[in-house]
Amino acid sequence: MRLIISSCLLGVACRYDGRSKPSAAVRDLARKAEVVGVCPEAASGLPVPRPPAEQRGGRVLLADGTDVTEEFRLGAARSLAKVRARPAPLAVLKAKSPSCGVHHIYDGTYTGSLTEGEGVFARLLEEEGICVVSEEVVESCKPSVEHPVAIVLGTGLGHLAKLVRPVRRVDYHDVEGFPEEARPMAGHSFEATIGSIDDVPVVVYPGRIHLYQGYSAAEVTSLVRHAHRLGCRDVIFACATGAIRGNAEPGLGILCDQINLTGRNPLAEWDEVRGVDNPFVDMTDAYSPYLRTLARSVAEDEGIEVAEGVYAGVLGPCFETEAEVRALAGLGVSYVGMSTVNEVIMARALGMNVLGLTLATNYSGASDTSHQSVLEESGRKEEEFQKLVRGVLRML
Ligand code: SF4
Structure with a gap:
């Protein structure tokens, strides 16, 4: 079985702050499958570290006000090309992220509050017909x-x-x-x-x-x-x-x-x-x-x-x-x-x-x-x- 997984969930230090966000349940799942690791933000070429980004009004903005919508789109498109080269039926993406968030993302106030919506990359995968879930689903299903x-x-x-x-x-x-x-x-x-x-x-x-x-x-x-x-x-x-x-x-x-x-x-x-x-x-x-x-x-x-x-x-x-x-x-x-x-x-x-x-x-x-x-x-x-x-x- 082949899986698409957000790289930061696997322990890759690719987040805006130069850190990772590993999930034990996702790593365990990854050991049983062939994994396509993706980080659309790293693929965009944005510098690390940088201020956190959130979506607001259809744009993606850093906390200092910089508009990085185009960079996010580019990173998502490059990651999609990687996925298309090695297709998989399932993607496990980092919850809440403006790139990878599934169904709920940070609401643009940089306060940790959430709103309904999809990350830029998550939406592209859903449009491809791939089942996209967050690590929270994998964790909740882990016996x-x-x-x-x-x-x-x-x-x-x-x-x-x-x-x-x-x-x-x-x-x-x-x-x-x-x-x-x-x-x-x-x-x-x-x-x-x-x-x-x-x-x-x-x-x-x-x-x-x-x-x-x-x-x-x-x-x-x-x-x-x-x-x-x-x-x-x-x-x-x-x-x-x-x-x-x-x-x-x-x-x-x-x-x-x-x-x-x-x-x-x-x-x-x-x-x-x-x-x-x-x-x-x-x-x-x-x-x-x-x-x-x-x-x-x-x-x-x-x-x-x-x-x-x-x-x-x-x-x-x-x-x-x-x-x-x-x-x-x-x-x-x-x-x-x-x-x-x-x-x-x-x-x-x-x-x-x-x-x-x-x-x-x-x-x-x-x-x-x-x-x-x-x-x-x-x-x-x-x-x-x-x-x-x-x-x-x-x-x-
Ligand atoms: S949430 Fe997605 S874009 Fe952000 S660091 Fe993790 S893999 Fe990269």
């Missing part, structure tokens, strides 16, 4: 013993739990909010394992309950709240789905967005859902662009065929009619299933980083669809699915 990665597995995908080196097991019935009477269906198990996979701390939930079994949205999302209480910041949701003909093929997929067609929302169940301060949750980029890009790159490196598409969550339990399949296709849906959407809403409400993976076991609406056929197809793809998840964990 540790205090912050293990939660992995919630769907129908037929529970075999991944066998990879865990266990430290402790938790019966789902000991999880707050999980229904006392719930029993696992075929292809599910109701015991979470806390431990590690390839030395990465994880909590694996090898099965789930569904709305179609009569449970509330608060109940089906109790495992997410449990993971959050254990300290998990990243959560990987894996689910079996049907592919919407015309938009997707059966096989492995990465979820890039969702449509909640279940008619339920855990955040509307005020009495049951605790720990959520603000139910008016921003669902933009609900599936982390950073984690999606890592997953795509891992798949490419490992030679795993994987598509990307929008997931529609329906109540179930019956499969879709032909008219419903046509409607979903018209809505831009690639995958349809009976889980995940409410869990993703809960995870985002708790500020967690979400990766959604699916195995489309058949075409939605196919007449030979059955719970058994879903289990059989999951078994056939077991090895590739495990490789993909392990590859993502390795990169975090």
Whole structure:
């Protein structure tokens, strides 16, 4: 995997003050990839040291009032040429900088205050279609013993739990909010394992309950709240789905967005859902662009065929009619299933980083669809699915 990284995050002393701003998490990521280091300000030829620069009114000004807009544009263009010579799907750039800042930059008052906006170089990379994130995203996704990665597995995908080196097991019935009477269906198990996979701390939930079994949205999302209480910041949701003909093929997929067609929302169940301060949750980029890009790159490196598409969550339990399949296709849906959407809403409400993976076991609406056929197809793809998840964990 190839990555673009701001040189100052790697420890290169290229900042305006002649210093660097190394990030341990970014350096760790860099060790696992081929890196294209860039410093657009150094590429501009501006002297070092110099006063700090900030953007104001579409210009870039040094703190002493010197207008360096053209120098910043030149440095960004030169750095873009370097990147084009060695293309990469992902860039990790220094937060807040007038060159490298992503989504938020210093506001031109030189007081440390921020405003919405992009650094001059960051904007160019975004226009190239590169996923651009700050070091803060890499740091927040970095797992540790205090912050293990939660992995919630769907129908037929529970075999991944066998990879865990266990430290402790938790019966789902000991999880707050999980229904006392719930029993696992075929292809599910109701015991979470806390431990590690390839030395990465994880909590694996090898099965789930569904709305179609009569449970509330608060109940089906109790495992997410449990993971959050254990300290998990990243959560990987894996689910079996049907592919919407015309938009997707059966096989492995990465979820890039969702449509909640279940008619339920855990955040509307005020009495049951605790720990959520603000139910008016921003669902933009609900599936982390950073984690999606890592997953795509891992798949490419490992030679795993994987598509990307929008997931529609329906109540179930019956499969879709032909008219419903046509409607979903018209809505831009690639995958349809009976889980995940409410869990993703809960995870985002708790500020967690979400990766959604699916195995489309058949075409939605196919007449030979059955719970058994879903289990059989999951078994056939077991090895590739495990490789993909392990590859993502390795990169975090
Ligand atoms: S933030 Fe970007 S431009 Fe500024 S020193 Fe770091 S790499 Fe260079």
